[in-house]
Amino acid sequence: MRRILTVSTLILTFAMIITACAPAPTPQVIEKVVEKVVTKEVEKVVKETVVVEKKVEVAKEVTKVVEKVVEKKQLPLFWDEAANKCAKKVVLTVATHGDFFSRNQDALFGVGVLMNEWQAIQPCIDMQVQPMPQGPSPEISVQRWTAGTHADVVFTWVNAQQAGTENKWVIPLEDYFKQKNPYSENATWWEDFLFPEIFYTPHTDGHTYWVRPGIRPGSNGYRAWFYNRDLLLKAGVPEDKILPKTWTEWFDIFEKIKKIGKIPIFIPLAGNTLWEWSIWMVWDMGDFFSGDLAEELYNVMEDGTENPQGVISQQKLVRAVIEGKWDLNDPRCWGFFEASDRLFNYLQPGYAAPPELVAETPVEFLRGNVGYCWAGVWRVSTVSRYPELPFTWGTVWYPKPDKAFLPTATERLAPDIGQSPATCEMVHLCVSSTGAKDPDKLKAAIDFLMYLTSPKANQTWCQYQTVKCTEPGTPFEEIVGNDEQLRMQLWGFYNPPRDGKIVQRGTMNPVQWLPGGATELNRRFTEYHERKITKQQFIDSMMKDIIQNAKDQCKHNLEMKVKGWEFCQELKDAGKLD
Secondary structure, three states, X not given: OOOXXXXXXXXXXXXXXXXXXXXXXXXXXXXXXXXEEEEEEEEEEEEXXXXXXXXXXXXXXXEEEEEEEEEEEOOOOOEEOXXXXXXXXXXXXXXXXXXXXXXXXXXXXXHHHHHHHHHHOOOOEEEEEXXXXXXXXXXXXXXXXXXXXXXXXXXXXXXXXXXXXXXXXXXXXXXXXXXXXXXXXXXXXXXXXXXXXXXXXXXXXXXXXXXXXXXXXXXXXXXXXXXXXXXXXXXXXXXXXXXXXXXHHHHHHHHHHHHOOOEEEEOOOOHHHOHHHHHHHHHHHHXXXXXXXXXXXXXXXXXXXXXXXXXXXXXXXXHHHHOOOOOOOOHHHHHHHHHHHHHHHHOOOOOOOOOOEEOOEEHHHHOOOEEEEEEEOOOHXXXXXXXXXXXXXXXXXXXXXOOOOOOOOOXXXXXXXXXXXXXXXXXXXXXXXXXXXXXXXXXXXHHHHHHXXXXXXXXXHHHOOOOOOOXXXXXXXXXXXXXXXXXXXXXXXXXXXXXXXXXOOOXXXXXXXXXXXXXXXXXXXXXXXXXXXXXXXXXXXXXXXXXHHHHHHHHHHHHOOOOOOOHHXXXXXXXXXX
């Protein structure tokens, strides 16, 4: 699987950063003056005779000119050119979010290819890979950073505000963005980044703590639902109902699948994909079943975050929670949990235990025993390459919420993303502060980041993707053409269109503010669904922690003087943060 890339540009080397305020190191260029013989032909008029017509005789004179030119030669990092060997060997540890060398997930695999390419052109660096399980990767990272034992370079979903600003676990990178990437023709590294306005927004402290390899240009979404078409037909679902139009129709399909002894829908609440319900579906269903609550929350104050789609800012949510305008006792807030309670009646047995997965896809789905499970563009390769898959599959987005299913249903069938020229399902890539203390490790780490985010690297990454990189705005019909199988398999990522008209607003995001995050939300709701606690006990325990978290956010941002959180002083003066 190892590929060697021949690079004709310069390897970037860096001097040691003594303090955070020290200037970022600049690339070292190896130059050599050589003499080069250039042959030139010069035309010379030697005779002119006039009779009736003009006749010119031309002789060509050949001269040789010696020119001095500067040749630029690229050397591997830490290479001694005179000795023709490594001046030193440097170990660079890299913690990955899952297995980057397995073909099961092509988004990860594509980056693994790039890692092998970089290692091949850097013989003086010993890259040691430390895979982390995908599900608990963020928690593992926090534990290792806290202990000061994390890898030099880390792929993970990180809270950069906490990891960078508060705990100094990772270093800011924006000073390096001004430098030239030796693996690119652009003048600065910043110019290499695809769609930086989407993927490189600075945090509230003004710093950027990560880069994003593996950008997928195109107008597809991140997520959809896999479905087993053969199982649906076997359960008695009519051909014209395979793609349900409403939640009522969708639950009718669940009931049919359940009656034939199969699993209607597979959503784990533990293991590597424990966040599918407690994060993804909070985002989605929170908009689907909250009535007009989102409009009220959006109008709780003007804070400079107003936008055409009505996305609710964190500040507005915090204020609404503290002032009692977001409350799970409100039927509109409770709508998410009521719909989830009904949905959980159709989950797999043992849904609260870690499932058997291939990459992130349930084995039971791959065996043909499940009607629906979550799809991501990075999971398509798992299903499409699974040996002897016993059924025909496709993808679909949620059906439309309908009031017959739940009275608080809204008209907003929000896709997972709005109008976007690309997706990036690859996790953030950052440099640990512990590794950056060693100037050699820092030099190697920045070079590694530059290689993985160069334009050529992204083109290489795209070559390995099952869901292809396309020109943003390319119509779905043009992408699939006359391939009916491809149409069925990609349908859910393009329909409804990701055109930016309707996006997630974050209505129910406060339920994620629990100590313990997604894991704790899963645990508490499981207790309620299995009726080990009452509805009111569940609500009271949730609200207690959510309100405390909102107050803590206000206090912290006031203390840090974060712009946009000045309203918290008003709440403090009113005694609402006590």
